[in-house]
Amino acid sequence: MNLTLMIITLALGLILLTLEIVALPGGIAGIFGVLLIGFGVWQSYHLYGTSVGLIVLLGSIAVCTVLLIIFMRSKTWKRFSLNEESASKVNQIDSKTIAIGAKGRTVARLAPTGKALIDGELVEVHAVNRYIEPDQDIEVVAIDGYRIDVRQTNDSRFDDQPTSNQ
Numbered sequence: 001m002n003l004t005l006m007i008i009t010l011a012l013g014l015i016l017l018t019l020e021i022v023a024l025p026g027g028i029a030g031i032f033g034v035l036l037i038g039f040g041v042w043q044s045y046h047l048y049g050t051s052v053g054l055i056v057l058l059g060s061i062a063v064c065t066v067l068l069i070i071f072m073r074s075k076t077w078k079r080f081s082l083n084e085e086s087a088s089k090v091n092q093i094d095s096k097t098i099a100i101g102a103k104g105r106t107v108a109r110l111a112p113t114g115k116a117l118i119d120g121e122l123v124e125v126h127a128v129n130r131y132i133e134p135d136q137d138i139e140v141v142a143i144d145g146y147r148i149d150v151r152q153t154n155d156s157r158f159d160d161q162p163t164s165n166q
Helices: 003-022 028-048 048-073 078-079
Strands: 103-106 115-120 120-128 137-144 147-152
Touching: 003 028, 003 048, 028 048, 115 137, 115 147, 120 137
Parallel strands: 120 147
Antiparallel strands: 103 115, 103 137, 115 120, 137 147
16 A cells, blocks of 8 residues: 555545534444544554554544534534424313314314314314315314324214114
């Protein structure tokens, strides 16, 4: 391995390690970066002796430390971070407005979860045992925490009266 190839190996290892820290989570780029740096340092020990190998090792550690400090202090992280707030929210069920037996109408298809308008409030609901198309009448059958279970009002499968086949 000549000097140029060793420098390219070390530089590529530093680039991969930097990418791991800044942009590529998961560890693969970092592992390859550390392996390339290690290989470059080992080759410098093997080809040029202990003094050059030690200089390359300390230089690699110094460059990694400086790059880490630069990326931690600069505004690089702000480019990769989320700067917007999420407007989504969990159903905030008011027991006075939505209760079991409340009637409503689907706004979107419930497959099996979707949006519905119940007593004037737009909430996320869950259809029990089937899909419900938009613009259908529904009724609340259960409320479990933030989950609202509904059924279509003309769905006879949930009626309490048993059907007889006589």
